Amino acid sequence: MANLNKVFLMGNLTRDPELRYVPSGAPVATFGLAVNRRYVTQSGEKKDEVCFVRIVVFGKQAESCSQYLSKGRPVFIEGRLQYRAWEQDGQKRSILDVIADRVQFLGGGQKSTHEGDASSGGAVKEESMDNDGASDPNQGEDAPF
Numbered sequence: 349m350a351n352l353n354k355v356f357l358m359g360n361l362t363r364d365p366e367l368r369y370v371p372s373g374a375p376v377a378t379f380g381l382a383v384n385r386r387y388v389t390q391s392g393e394k395k396d397e398v399c400f401v402r403i404v405v406f407g408k409q410a411e412s413c414s415q416y417l418s419k420g421r422p423v424f425i426e427g428r429l430q431y432r433a434w435e436q437d438g439q440k441r442s443i444l445d446v447i448a449d450r451v452q453f454l455g456g457g458q459k460s461t462h463e464g465d466a467s468s469g470g471a472v473k474e475e476s477m478d479n480d481g482a483s484d485p486n487q488g489e490d491a492p493f
Contacts, residue, residue, distance in 0.1 A: 355446050357401060357425040358454070359383035365405075367414035377410035379403055379417065381425065381446075403427075405448045413451055424452040 362380035369375055385397045403425055405413050417423065427449045433442040 353428040355425070355427050355429055357381060357383055357403075357427075357446065359401075359422070361417055361419050361421050361423065362400060364418050365410075365414045367410060374406060375408070375410040375414075377405045377413045379405075379413070381423070402443065402445050403448050403451075404430075404445050405451060409448070409451060416453060422454040424454060426450040426452075 359381045362382050365377040365379040367375060367377045379402075381401045381403050383399045383401060385399070386394065387397070388394055425446060425448050427446045430445050430447050431442065432445065433440065435441070
């Protein structure tokens with residue numbers, strides 16, 4: 349039987365990316381992503397549901413995320429799920445992360461120190477970063493969304 353571990357998410361950052369370096373010197377960025385879902389109940393009431401996901405990005409792409417992304421900024425993530433379990437202070441802990449293979453920056457503007465400016469309207473500028481860190485400015489032109 350074949351296996352597939354692929355995730356596509358689009359949402360807004362819940363916090364600025366946190367950049368650190370592992371002992372080998374490789375950059376790793378982590379940030380939270382909020383993915384919203386709006387639906388209508390059987391009674392006709394509109395409801396909003398939010399799913400919070402932890403995203404982990406490696407390599408040059410991690411440095412780019414740290415430099416250009418900020419809280420509130422919309423992104424499209426393509427990646428895979430990774431489950432980790434460990435024991436800390438006698439308690440078992442676990443987490444399910446999304447390891448990003450590709451991060452596509454959505455929305456316009458540069459990294460801003462003003463929260464409201466991070467997801468401002470206006471022209472949409474998309475930048476795609478593959479896992480190797482290469483930027484493809486033409487990516488997303490034919491995308492259906």
